[in-house]
Amino acid sequence: MVEILWFRQDLRLADQPAASAAAAAGEVLPVYVWDEVSDGVRPPGGASRWWLMRSLAALDADLRARGGRLLVLEGRAADVLASLARETGARAIHATRQTEPWWAPIEAKLGGLLKLHGWPTLHPAGALVTKAGGPFRVFTPFWRAHVAKGAPAAPCPAPGTMRFAPVPGGLAGRGVPRFSPRWAAGFDGVPGEAGARAALAAFLPKVSAYAARRDFPAEDATSRLSAHLHFGEISPRACWHAVEGRDGAEAWQRQLVWRDFAHELIRQHPDSAEVPHRQAFAAMAWTDVEREPGRGWLEAWQAGRTGYPLVDAGMRQLWRTGWMHNRVRMVVGSFLVKHLGIDWRLGERWFWDTLTDADLPNNAMGWQWVTGCGVDAQPFHRIFAPVGQAERFDAMGYIRRWAPEYRSVEPVDPIVEHGAARAAALARLAAIRKEAGGAADGGAADGGAADGARG
Ligand SMILES: Cc1cc2nc3c(=O)[nH]c(=O)nc-3n(C[C@H](O)[C@H](O)[C@H](O)COP(=O)(O)OP(=O)(O)OC[C@H]3O[C@@H](n4cnc5c(N)ncnc54)[C@H](O)[C@@H]3O)c2cc1C
Numbered sequence: 001m002v003e004i005l006w007f008r009q010d011l012r013l014a015d016q017p018a019a020s021a022a023a024a025a026g027e028v029l030p031v032y033v034w035d036e037v038s039d040g041v042r043p044p045g046g047a048s049r050w051w052l053m054r055s056l057a058a059l060d061a062d063l064r065a066r067g068g069r070l071l072v073l074e075g076r077a078a079d080v081l082a083s084l085a086r087e088t089g090a091r092a093i094h095a096t097r098q099t100e101p102w103w104a105p106i107e108a109k110l111g112g113l114l115k116l117h118g119w120p121t122l123h124p125a126g127a128l129v130t131k132a133g134g135p136f137r138v139f140t141p142f143w144r145a146h147v148a149k150g151a152p153a154a155p156c157p158a159p160g161t162m163r164f165a166p167v168p169g170g171l172a173g174r175g176v177p178r179f180s181p182r183w184a185a186g187f188d189g190v191p192g193e194a195g196a197r198a199a200l201a202a203f204l205p206k207v208s209a210y211a212a213r214r215d216f217p218a219e220d221a222t223s224r225l226s227a228h229l230h231f232g233e234i235s236p237r238a239c240w241h242a243v244e245g246r247d248g249a250e251a252w253q254r255q256l257v258w259r260d261f262a263h264e265l266i267r268q269h270p271d272s273a274e275v276p277h278r279q280a281f282a283a284m285a286w287t288d289v290e291r292e293p294g295r296g297w298l299e300a301w302q303a304g305r306t307g308y309p310l311v312d313a314g315m316r317q318l319w320r321t322g323w324m325h326n327r328v329r330m331v332v333g334s335f336l337v338k339h340l341g342i343d344w345r346l347g348e349r350w351f352w353d354t355l356t357d358a359d360l361p362n363n364a365m366g367w368q369w370v371t372g373c374g375v376d377a378q379p380f381h382r383i384f385a386p387v388g389q390a391e392r393f394d395a396m397g398y399i400r401r402w403a404p405e406y407r408s409v410e411p412v413d414p415i416v417e418h419g420a421a422r423a424a425a426l427a428r429l430a431a432i433r434k435e436a437g438g439a440a441d442g443g444a445a446d447g448g449a450a451d452g453a454r455g
Contacts, residue, residue, distance in 0.1 A: 015155035017118030045353030058192025068164035101270035196228035218397035226357035276373035280440035307414035322356035333370035
């Protein structure tokens with residue numbers, strides 16, 4: 001019998017419960033559906049589409065090495081899969097669970113034909129609950145519950161052998177499309193499962209220094225696994241177990257738990273990329289980017305031409321490589337929202353289009369965190385000073401690399417002056433506080449922003 005294996009953001013064969021289940025049940029027909037049209041779908045932006053196309057090609061090559069291939073179809077996923085199942089007489093469609101809100105209606109349309117396996121996170125959704133039995137809204141107790149639960153299940157190996165179903169005649173020619181945005185020439189990373197494994201192996205010797213060095217953007221101290229994890233080329237539990245028992249592992253495992261927490265938040269707030277968790281922020285008077293004085297500010301930020309060396313270096317690293325260091329993501333995000341007073345959703349969308357690791361849960365949580373409108377976020381009144389951040393995290397080497405015209409961390413012809421911008425941001429905050437009749441930006445209820453994990 002034919003078993004359709006529907007790949008989504010689980011583009012791997014190791015620790016892939018859907019692949020294992022399909023292989024155990026019968027002849028596998030692996031398929032990926034490029035779907036830009038189903039209700040609510042947010043298609044990948046340019047940079048992440050670049051990664052995706054290469055990841056699909058790598059998966060196709062891995063399947064071919066086993067005697068199969070990846071069929072890539074286009075259209076409404078539910079319709080495309082239902083018609084493929086009819087055409088092939090498939091018994092089931094196997095898939096790994098996903099968190100993004102657009103999947104549930106598509107899955108519902110497939111009804112009993114769809115068999116869901118595994119999770120994109122360390123633990124199944126809902127496995128960790130508060131003492132009152134509800135979902136977590138604050139990171140530190142979520143982390144504590146994680147620690148109390150113990151290590152996630154060990155990863156399972158790739159299926160030993162796979163028998164493949166023939167691809168239906170009319171579809172045999174469909175391969176993996178190529179896509180490159182015009183700015184992709186310098187993108188970093190090797191998409192695909194082998195690339196993910198190599199990135200993890202390269203990171204292992206750095207785990208012990210991670211906690212001390214991860215905030216220094218000039219250093220190559222982090223794993224660079226984010227796009228691999230987003231596309232599921234490696235499972236988070238495989239990452240967890242690879243470092244388990246190593247000196248310093250916990251600091252890095254904690255970041256994997258932040259990723260789980262972002263998935264938790266997106267389940268609670270599916271519209272997190274659009275709607276601030278703290279309602280008071282809906283009334284914030286953001287800068288009008290079409291009129292003076294804000295005209296041109298968004299473009300200056302995007303192009304790395306704000307006059308602030310660390311901000312400009314970060315934005316140029318993003319444009320050239322499709323990735324930006326986490327500390328710098330916080331600095332450029334804070335600068336957009338607080339110094340320029342520009343709506344965080346415009347920053348979220350720019351990242352969506354330019355990050356190869358663009359990820360709905362992580363990006364929405366990151367932007368709500370830097371803005372201070374997230375449920376567990378840095379308070380709005382904590383404004384990163386780009387110069388102070390560059391000094392504290394020894395960023396001159398990073399600035400020299402990405403914005404070499406700057407000779408120091410000090411601004412040159414800045415589009416806004418730090419002190420005035422800070423005062424304007426605090427005035428905007430005071431206005432929404434007044435409107436909300438008190439505190440609008442309580443910040444992290446447990447001090448999560450300041451607990452060293454992110455701040
Ligand atoms: C404004 C803003 C936007 C962001 N947008 C994204 C995004 O679209 N996609 C994305 O994957 N990450 C995003 N992040 C989180 C973080 O910056 C990246 O995950 C990290 O820089 C990736 O580099 P790395 O793989 O070397 O991370 P490492 O430090 O090696 O961490 C290992 C893994 O843990 C996870 N992780 C690390 N930090 C965080 C975090 N703060 N929140 C959630 N998960 C985390 C990632 O999956 C990462 O690959 C954003 C952060 C901010 C402040």
